[in-house]
Amino acid sequence: MTAESAESVRAAYRVRASDLVGRNWLNTGGKQLGLEDLRGKIVILDFWTFCCINCLHVLDELRPLEEKYRDVVVTVGVHSPKFEHEADPVALAAAVERYEIHHPVLDDPELATWQAYSARAWPTLVVVDPEGYIVAHLSGEGHANGLEVLVEELIAEHEAKGTLHRGSGPYVAPPAREGDLRFPGKATALPNGNFLVVDTGHHRLVELGNDLSTVVRTFGEGTKGFADGPATEARFNEPQGAAVLPEALAAQVGYDVVVADTVNHRLRGLSLADGAVRTLAGNGVQRLLDSGLAAKGVGDDGAALVTDLGTDPLNTSLSSPWDVLWSAKAGRIVIAMAGTHQIFSFDPLSGALAVFAGTGLEGLLDGPAENSWFAQSSGLAADANGDIWVADSETSALRVLRLAEDGSVAAVETAIGAGLFDFGFRDGPAAQARLQHPLGVTVLPDGSVAVADTYNGAVRRYEPATGNVSTLARGLAEPSDVLLDTTVDGEPVLLVVETNQHQLVRLPLPKEALTVDEGASQTQRPKTRVAPGRHQLVVRFAAPKGQKLDDRWGDPTQLKISSSPEELLLGGGGTSVGLTRTLELNPEVPEGVLHITARAAACDGEPGGEIPDHAACHLYQQDWGIPVVLDAAGETELALDLRGLD
16 A cells, blocks of 8 residues: 555545444433434544553544544544453443543443444544544554544535534533542652652652651642643653662762653653652653664564664653663663553663563563563562563563573563463462453562552462462452552561552451462454455555655565464464465364554655655554454455555
């Protein structure tokens, strides 16, 4: 597909949109909406699930569009859950509040509307015109510019026809929540015995007294935004993690704490003495995997093309840093870079940023650091050997980075977890054990690892010596972090950040842990019936208006394909350029999941012309997990949209 054919994201077809069917509506003041209620408006259906970092990116991409066109555009979030916990209406309501979603949300737990609109991936965007016809169908993130072009086209067209109705939409704001903390993310112990809490929902940090209730002081003005300066003026945007530097290093660099300022895509530095906040890394522009990809073309091996990101951190893009950890063995800050499914590192002394582990492909793959896959890593902890344990949330996995003596990653291993679509609540041998979207991790005195098993509402324990998994506590409301608290009298206890209860709680370390088996599950989505044997796969893509495919270094598109189980694919797997592939499906395997990652690189420039020097370049990427059932009468072709074609 070439950029010459693309003027906007508008599709060549006009299909009547299906009605919006689900369990309930949120943000409508109790009103149940139908598509007819939205006639006359340009409707953007955002199919999302609240575990998904790409979906959270899209929420932020849409905010300026919603504000600019608030009298003609109505965004409807269609929440189609991946995990079992996400189907809980109470959990969904909390997520809608937490992420400050200011548009109606349809609760679609049975994926009825998802199926009606043929959604195959999170996130998916569908645009419906004022007459009720589908005019665009998009997968993944990065479509804001194309959507704005389309909205302008639809405004002109439907004002001329008299079918556009200006005015307010159906959004009704819920009551504001009161309290000292609002959806706290993570916490870390301070040298004075207090705790520094990342107060995510209030866009600030809070120093809590040892009683876990006294607010000693706050850092950040408390309004979403970005600003350096004194504690009362600085602004954060949904920060998630923080790490305290060693005292000697802090004295050298002039700040004590590194903060993962998640939605600002930055690292911030906090001085505890005066509360001053400064920016350490990140230019505020979201990193789309490897920035070298758009400039240099896509590699054939799927590995990250750039590992050393240089020593100009303020001019380097990051993507949703979720947690940070000081690693004495590595001699640097380690970053869970959730937005690109990688682990980064940052040297506070030199300012050097680097990819520490991970190719950027989403999934669960062990091995050398440069070949490993992660999926929205969200929690970090170091053990006595200096190895780093990782809560890898989207694979419901506990991973570990084995560090070499020089502080580099010698290998990536998985302790618990089976893949992107496997989860559950099961203790026992690690190979059979299951977690559900864990966000936090810490190491206990005996060398075992405690995991904040967020969507199971539990704290779990993994014992490396025995390979056994057990449960330390349950009945918690989305615990997002856990740490060992040695400030109490007697034996240490667990300190848990209970996010959806807006509090920190202490829990004793039980003498004997529980053994729970509520089963293993897989994400339940409609299965596509496919014929065994040869199967054609096509990913459709056109560059947005004002961009062209960057073919200066060869084909700038790529497909990476694998399957679960591996035996499902007899041929057509692996990574290569191009957006078409012939697969060979094994007739002996009755069903499975096709894992497909598509990428395309485009740069600003006119179709047919040269790409200017220093042109901005963009990476478009989407991951699909397509559940399939083999059937002799099934489909022999599969078409997916990375961007809808004209």
